[in-house]
Amino acid sequence: MSLLNREVFWPPADELTEVAERIRARLGEWPAAETRWRVCLTAPESPSASDLIVVTEHDDSIESGNAAVLEAHGGRVALRRGGERFALEGEWSDDWLAALAAFLDCNFEPHDALTLALAWRAGDENKDDAWPVDFATFPRVADLPAAPEGGFPACPDRLGLYPVLPGAEWVERVLDLGVRTTQLRRKSTDAADLQREIARSVEAGRRHDAQLFINDHWREAIAAGAYGVHLGQEDVQTADLGAIVKAGLRLGLSTHGYYEMLRALHFRPSYLALGAVFPTTTKVMPTKPQGIARLARYVRLLSGRVPLVAIGGIDARVMPDVLGTGVGSAAVVRAVTDAPDTASAVSLLQQMFTSQRENV
Template identity: 40%
Template sequence: MTLLIPSNHQDLIEHVRHVLSLAQSVGFDIDDIQISEVKESDVIHIDDSERRQIISSDLLSVQMNNKADYRLHYHHGFVESDFPKVIQSMTLGDVYIDVHSEFERKDIWSCREEVIKASSGALSLTDAQEHFAWFIVSIVLDFPLEDAVMLARAGSVSHETWPSKREQFFTPVIENSHLAIKVGWAVRASTSVFPTLSKSSLGLYPVVDNVEWIERLLKQGIKTIQLRIKDPDYPNLAQKIQKAIQLGEQYNAQVFINDYWQLAIEYGAFGVHLGQEDIETADLTLLASNNIALGLSTHGYYELLRVVQIHPSYIALGHIFPTTTKVMPSRPQGLVRLALYQQLIDSIQYGEKLGYPTVAIGGIDLQTAKPVWDCGVTSLAVVRALTLAADTQHVINEFSLIMAGERDGLR
């Protein structure tokens, strides 16, 4: 991969080199990233074998390159109340940094057509070049736009280290009339209280698609399990969910129902697991009032910091490795990112303690379980590692040995 930076921006080049060294210090592989200086250019080019990406900014040129994939506006002069008009002309890749409002600063961006996202915090940006360098490196490391924006802001606070503390990050905005940001659960759910779980209660966490597997695995000692039936037209769906919940009660186990939260409420489920899309429509306040535990899927910094505002019972981190059990909108996270997300989560308040219970998911088997466990997660979610096993009890026992052992050098 080649990173092409205009040669007349030496301060930026040095900042980029520094951030790359910080990335290397936490485990990212930067050996194939080459920085080249180019003359007569007013944009950043990121070239690899798959694609070319262009980053434009008013730090590089007064005239923004409209063909760029990302356009960072630092010298825009807008305040938050201007944005009902500004967002009408925003397109994919527009990022406005340090927008002033009455009591805080906001970073505002367009992730895709007509979808505006934002994050907010108290601190004003002090070094735009440093911030821009963090954004560039985040894109080079293949973070999605929303995570690159979050990391750039946090990195310009942490300075000499990779950001790992909650107070270094801005907070994703979940409700704002000026920005037309409105999430169904935002206001009420942020004050809801979901049951907290002891980290030791999760253990090995199978995710299965039928009740027969639930009964079989509960008989073999599993204490946390999820029923994930993808097809809403699945025959006798309600009865299957009811049976799964009854099995959980029979074996004193924590059975989570994926997605079908209305049926989970109707039949008194222990817990519900929802994806990012599901939380837009689910009545989270109703779930909380029924004392149903809530697990939420996340795929990066932005989503993680977004969902902790509704205080779920646990946070799923994934997908860690490539998986064939589900079509995923994101790329595999890998071990380095998993460890970094875990460090951040360990700094976030959960009930009276620090650190949410976390469930790593995606492509985990007996060969990969140990390095995943060493990242500090609370639980390992498995699918094919059990459902395709010739001897499920043996596999359960092997996972249990891994999770009961010492963790090697937490990342």
């Protein structure tokens, strides 16, 4: 691997490139970057979609075209890209631009590479493990609404096997098989159907003293007295988190990388879902699959801070690798709902979690 054989910075900056190469060499093997990003220290005459233009003060006059813009000043860095804005604040090292180039070369999206770059500290490349693992060095996501007062109730640190199921009948069947954490993901716009399925699922959860989460439909979950709700990143903008806290429900939040993890942690959820680990056909994903190597890094950073759930394309074949990261829970969909024998599939998956606990 070498960054020196291509244009990493514009105008060319040999010293920065050498530092970036030194950092990249210590980060280990990662898939080749799908985009050859160029960090522009001044705006080029013809910006491209693979350019990240760095400015040290707010300037709306910059002709960025399809390029992304990084505004870095006043203890804040904001990335503007494709109509989205990612704002971070905190302290960072003088090497952050070199680190940004290195993490971009590890195939991280710009907002995640930026998060890692701001967490990087000079001299980290001399450690046995050069990857940023100290949560205290990570930046904070800026411009977020206040987290609800009181915080969400805690849930078990290791939620174990976590089937995500399409209906109450499935919830009842899986809970009868001994599963104690599950989620109802009901894809319906029929209000009566939702109310009926959620109420039936919540009742099944109560009978089995299980952790039953409702996907998306937080109002109905509150009305039914569910154990918890699971929301996506976009739902945080519209859901009444204060009402969920007041009702005593747990909250799980989906995340798809470092930036979204930090954003989600601001709201102090009961657990974080990390995904999609592998390609999945059960829903359209906004990001490419994370893979085992990234999952392991996420678990190392966040373990002990919040319960973690791996999700996305997980089945019995890959479950040992997933549990090998140390994650305390793994959500499955088709591994249960498409199994020829539901009881056998659940039993096999449960045994894997039992083996993990015995080996911890």
